[in-house]
Amino acid sequence: MTSDARSAELFERAQLVIPGGVNSPVRAFRAVGGTPRFIAAAKGAHLTDADGNDLVDLVCSWGPMILGHAHPEVIAAVTDAAARGTSYGAPTRAEVELAEAIVERTPVEQVRLVSSGTEATMTVLRLARAATGRDLVVKFAGCYHGHVDALLASAGSGVATLGDAEALASPSSPGVPATTTAQTIVLPYNDRTAVTAAFAEHGDQIACLVTEAAPGNMGVIVPGTEDGEHFNAFLARTCREHGALFVSDEVMTGFRVTRSGQHGLDGVVPDLVTFGKVMGGGFPAAAFGGRAELMQLLSPVGSVYQAGTLSGNPVASAAGSTTLRLLDDEVYRTLDASADVLRTAVAESFAAAGLPHVVQSAGSMFSVFFTPDDVTEVPDYATAQRQDTAAHAAFFHAMLDAGVYLPPSAYEAWFLSTAHDDEALSRIVETLPAAARAAAAVASAERH
Ligand SMILES: Cc1ncc(COP(=O)(O)O)c(C=O)c1O
Numbered sequence: 001m002t003s004d005a006r007s008a009e010l011f012e013r014a015q016l017v018i019p020g021g022v023n024s025p026v027r028a029f030r031a032v033g034g035t036p037r038f039i040a041a042a043k044g045a046h047l048t049d050a051d052g053n054d055l056v057d058l059v060c061s062w063g064p065m066i067l068g069h070a071h072p073e074v075i076a077a078v079t080d081a082a083a084r085g086t087s088y089g090a091p092t093r094a095e096v097e098l099a100e101a102i103v104e105r106t107p108v109e110q111v112r113l114v115s116s117g118t119e120a121t122m123t124v125l126r127l128a129r130a131a132t133g134r135d136l137v138v139k140f141a142g143c144y145h146g147h148v149d150a151l152l153a154s155a156g157s158g159v160a161t162l163g164d165a166e167a168l169a170s171p172s173s174p175g176v177p178a179t180t181t182a183q184t185i186v187l188p189y190n191d192r193t194a195v196t197a198a199f200a201e202h203g204d205q206i207a208c209l210v211t212e213a214a215p216g217n218m219g220v221i222v223p224g225t226e227d228g229e230h231f232n233a234f235l236a237r238t239c240r241e242h243g244a245l246f247v248s249d250e251v252m253t254g255f256r257v258t259r260s261g262q263h264g265l266d267g268v269v270p271d272l273v274t275f276g277k278v279m280g281g282g283f284p285a286a287a288f289g290g291r292a293e294l295m296q297l298l299s300p301v302g303s304v305y306q307a308g309t310l311s312g313n314p315v316a317s318a319a320g321s322t323t324l325r326l327l328d329d330e331v332y333r334t335l336d337a338s339a340d341v342l343r344t345a346v347a348e349s350f351a352a353a354g355l356p357h358v359v360q361s362a363g364s365m366f367s368v369f370f371t372p373d374d375v376t377e378v379p380d381y382a383t384a385q386r387q388d389t390a391a392h393a394a395f396f397h398a399m400l401d402a403g404v405y406l407p408p409s410a411y412e413a414w415f416l417s418t419a420h421d422d423e424a425l426s427r428i429v430e431t432l433p434a435a436a437r438a439a440a441a442v443a444s445a446e447r448h
């Protein structure tokens with residue numbers, strides 16, 4: 001069992017000066033109990049916490065660290081950039097190079113760089129509303145697009161994790177005016193009938209439909225294919241038929257599941273796309289993009305206002321460009337192979353422990369649902385909510401005690417990096433059977 005005395009001490013101090021002791025709710029261990037680990041350092045696939053424990057990391061900063069922590073080439077680029085000044089509030093070559101790299105890899109013609117995924121999704125809503133002259137927005141229950149007021153309705157991620165009934169109602173957070181979420185239509189994911197009906201009723205008022213390119217914030221959900229048509233292709237077609245814009249949120253999937261993102265798997269070309277996480281190389285950087293004709297509506301060319309003091313920050317841009325440059329085909333082959341190893345090991349360990357579960361993936365991004373026996377597939381949020389969160393918590397702590405750091409939530413994806421070598425994977429695989437047995441014991445105690 002690992003010690004957490006120093007983390008506990010820091011957590012006490014943190015709670016005096018930071019609400020809940022954390023700067024983003026999912027970090028607080030609320031759903032699993034216990035003390036959040038305060039991290040002192042990280043290298044490759046490993047974290048070192050404040051007590052000196054070495055943990056194999058399957059959070060990877062919630063996605064960005066695709067090359068592992070402190071990758072030498074990223075650190076060199078960042079060090080070099082920082083030595084030339086950390087922010088100028090004026091254009092730089094670094095941001096042009098990052099924008100070019102994004103445009104070259106994805107189906108967007110132009111991008112604007114911002115500092116967080118939340119900023120990106122907030123701005124695409126404004127742009128879509130300005131472009132169409134309409135107000136309504138469609139989203140899916142369990143999808144998370146950052147803490148944008150209009151999209152905090154039935155949101156996934158931390159909102160799902162903290163999950164009391166009040167928080168899950170629409171709007172998902174006090175402080176979001178009901179008038180704001182009244183302009184948001186929330187539908188069940190993968191439900192084509194519901195999408196068709198919503199567009200039949202409100203189609204001429206819908207500015208855009210926004211979806212996670214492949215959801216990862218209610219656990220990983222696979223966009224279904226029906227009669228040969230991918231769910232995203234169906235959404236894009238439905239939007240087009242009604243003059244609405246199709247917005248794909250690739251903040252989590254972008255540059256992770258393929259060189260471009262989910263687009264590399266389904267080939268669908270959205271009107272607008274949001275990016276974040278991987279493209280910032282571990283720094284606060286995100287982007288949104290689309291057809292030039294739409295992007296030209298933005299100020300200073302057009303009149304849709306959007307700005308940011310630190311947007312396109314030179315250090316973040318250097319980290320992002322270097323990361324994208326290093327993401328060659330071999331990286332994706334490695335990630336796919338590593339994900340395969342872990343998915344198989346989870347399935348075998350859980351089956352041996354008699355623990356019902358479903359493993360789902362979108363490319364190398366995957367998660368494990370602690371669902372009951374009768375669930376063989378998780379297509380939407382309602383099914384994801386049938387998870388046994390007590391069994392998940394027991395599993396989480398057994399893994400942590402054995403030195404494997406998982407997302408402290410049953411609603412989050414597990415993330416791998418190219419630094420997860422045989423040694424790191426073996427450590428995870430060896431840890432799984434006992435943790436699955438610990439979770440099965442809790443599940444069985446609940447049944448009796
Ligand atoms: C799909 C998706 N969109 C948007 C966001 C918001 O990004 P950020 O946390 O950088 O604001 C996140 C993650 O938080 C995300 O997973």
Ligand SMILES: N[C@H](C=O)CCC(=O)O
Nearest residue numbers: 024026062157158217412
């Ligand atoms: N699931 C979230 C983003 O993808 C987790 C990050 C956060 O909100 O802190």
